[in-house]
Amino acid sequence: MHIRVDRVVSDVDSTASEIFVDGVKVCYGLEDEYRAKKVYGETRIPAGVYSVGVHTVGRFHDRYSNNVFADIHKGMLHILDVPSFEWILIHCGVTDDHTAGCLLVGDDVITTNRAMRLVDSPSAYRRLYTQVIDAALTGDLTIEFVDKDLSMVKAA
Template sequence: MDLTVLRYSSGADSTLGLLYMDRKFACYTLEDEHREKKVYGETRIPAGRYRVVLRTVGSHHERYKQKFPEFHKGMLHITNVPNFTDILIHIGNTDDDTAGCLLVGESSYSNVNQPGRINSSTVAYKRIYPIIVSALEKGDEVWISYLDEVNFE
């Protein structure tokens, strides 16, 4: 399975994007902003292609086991990101919720003149999570590609 994050707007504190699953639009995304020099928990990961696996350790995993006992099998963990660790796909609404991770939501609010925001994050997560986990459980590899904003200059 191929996931793609198309980053379309980078503001002072956040980056908004579109998540595609096998080339079909799935939901909106929010990450921390781009920085030339990484600040721990406050910087989006670099553009690139990374493998997604299930992570069954850590506080996020324990919280999600309680929150979603009917379907949670592990956190969606983005691996082998240079100079980054513990990058997850999870629920949240603003850059305060990211810590460098990828948040998913059903709608987004512009980050041009205000802080970026996504809404209905739980709805989006509950929709995409089972599809990704099903692919992993079948033995399929899941990869996520991050594509930076298009510069029209």
């Protein structure tokens, strides 16, 4: 199973994307901004293909296990082997302030310059998670980040 994240709009704070599972659009995404050199908590992960595993410890896992996602939660979707990054998760959030390099998901994205934000993140998370968690548990899930926005970023 394959998740593709098409990064389509960026500004100096955030990156908005469309997220597809096996070619079908599922939701939108939000990440930190592009930087040629990584700055902790302020840089999106490099374009490329990564494996996705399941992380079953930590603050997000505990919160999602005992909260609104308790009925579906089997562990956090964990993007593996990203150079210079650790503990990159897919989770809920609204703005780039809610991520330190992770991928946030939502049902819609508002791309106002320097004020990008997601709409209805829990609904999108539930939909994406239930589609891909079993593949992640069996080691059969990848995620690809595609920089369709990069020419716009470099021009700014």
